[in-house]
Amino acid sequence: MQTITLTSSKEDIKKAGELLRQGKLVAIPTETVYGLAADALNGPAVARIFQAKGRPQDNPLIVHIADLAQIKPLVTEFPASAKKLAEAFWPGPLTMILPKSDRIPIETSGGLDTVGIRFPSHPVASAVIRAAGTPLAAPSANLSGSPSPTTAYHVEKDLSGRIEAILDGGPCTVGVESTVITLAEETPRILRPGGITWEQLQSVLGQVEVDYAVLHQLEKGKKAASPGMKYKHYAPKARVILLSGEHYVDFVNAHKGKGVAALCYQEDCPILDVPSVSYGRAEDYHSQARELFDALRRLDEIGAEVVYARCPAPQGVGMAVYNRLIRAAGFEVLHIG
Numbered sequence: 001m002q003t004i005t006l007t008s009s010k011e012d013i014k015k016a017g018e019l020l021r022q023g024k025l026v027a028i029p030t031e032t033v034y035g036l037a038a039d040a041l042n043g044p045a046v047a048r049i050f051q052a053k054g055r056p057q058d059n060p061l062i063v064h065i066a067d068l069a070q071i072k073p074l075v076t077e078f079p080a081s082a083k084k085l086a087e088a089f090w091p092g093p094l095t096m097i098l099p100k101s102d103r104i105p106i107e108t109s110g111g112l113d114t115v116g117i118r119f120p121s122h123p124v125a126s127a128v129i130r131a132a133g134t135p136l137a138a139p140s141a142n143l144s145g146s147p148s149p150t151t152a153y154h155v156e157k158d159l160s161g162r163i164e165a166i167l168d169g170g171p172c173t174v175g176v177e178s179t180v181i182t183l184a185e186e187t188p189r190i191l192r193p194g195g196i197t198w199e200q201l202q203s204v205l206g207q208v209e210v211d212y213a214v215l216h217q218l219e220k221g222k223k224a225a226s227p228g229m230k231y232k233h234y235a236p237k238a239r240v241i242l243l244s245g246e247h248y249v250d251f252v253n254a255h256k257g258k259g260v261a262a263l264c265y266q267e268d269c270p271i272l273d274v275p276s277v278s279y280g281r282a283e284d285y286h287s288q289a290r291e292l293f294d295a296l297r298r299l300d301e302i303g304a305e306v307v308y309a310r311c312p313a314p315q316g317v318g319m320a321v322y323n324r325l326i327r328a329a330g331f332e333v334l335h336i337g
Contacts, residue, residue, distance in 0.1 A: 017131025029169030035138030
């Protein structure tokens with residue numbers, strides 16, 4: 001299959017919409033990461049997403065809309081809590097899990113009775129959804145398990161020859177996938193952290209829980225209610241070990257050797273004795289989120305075999321960075337004091 005590259009011109013957005021209406025796959029930019037889009041209401045088209053990504057089919061997908069009016073046919077209930085969150089954070093990097101209607105095919109919901117809905121703020125994403133004339137299912141446009149793509153180049157590296165088109169809208173500004181909150185239970189609960197923080201959600205809803213699997217491995221036998229919960233994700237080819245503690249630089253320098261590299265704060269790079277890749281500045285959680293996935297990909301480019309990653313603080317947007325890194329490490333964490 002030949003994959004064509006589109007721009008964000010009106011003509012190419014129209015072309016993307018035509019391809020999506022035909023059941024084709026198009027990678028599109030959003031403010032979070034690039035998404036691999038298909039008509040969310042077309043089961044066979046959505047099934048092609050799983051095939052292209054090599055993604056397990058029990059992993060639910062998020063449905064993207066470009067107008068609040070598109071929600072009504074997709075869910076059986078839109079509670080007051082959802083209305084409050086929509087007013088506060090939509091369009092933006094927030095996904096709400098709600099009871100699904102029969103319009104949502106099993107391929108999109110992953111066999112669940114709920115569906116994730118998001119209203120992206122990226123103008124190109126919204127334009128493509130409108131051009132397609134249908135809500136779009138759009139997980140990250142990468143091979144399953146690898147770091148999510150924040151540029152069209154990342155998508156090309158993973159999916160060229162596997163999908164019909166890549167629409168280049170420039171680099172993503174948030175850099176990690178959307179926050180996912182379930183409203184299908186009595187107490188709202190974060191299933192995946194992202195650009196909208198726990199603190200922001202609490203400021204609107206009051207009590208909001210954080211799922212155990214956000215900061216830990218999903219309990220054995222438990223079904224994933226959101227993307228990004230169940231499997232090892234976001235990982236480079238190298239083995240990643242997350243280091244928690246105050247003596248990161250000393251530990252890494254003491255373990256230098258062939259194939260050893262560091263994934264660290266920008267400030268660490270000059271004082272490390274191993275090849276290093278920065279994923280942002282210390283205490284600047286937004287820069288860490290924006291740069292993380294590109295940094296993980298660069299580790300493979302420099303030939304890293306074992307990567308010692310500095311553990312970020314799991315607060316604010318840093319919770320999302322921690323969530324991605326602990327999964328990239330396959331939950332391998334060393335506490336070094």
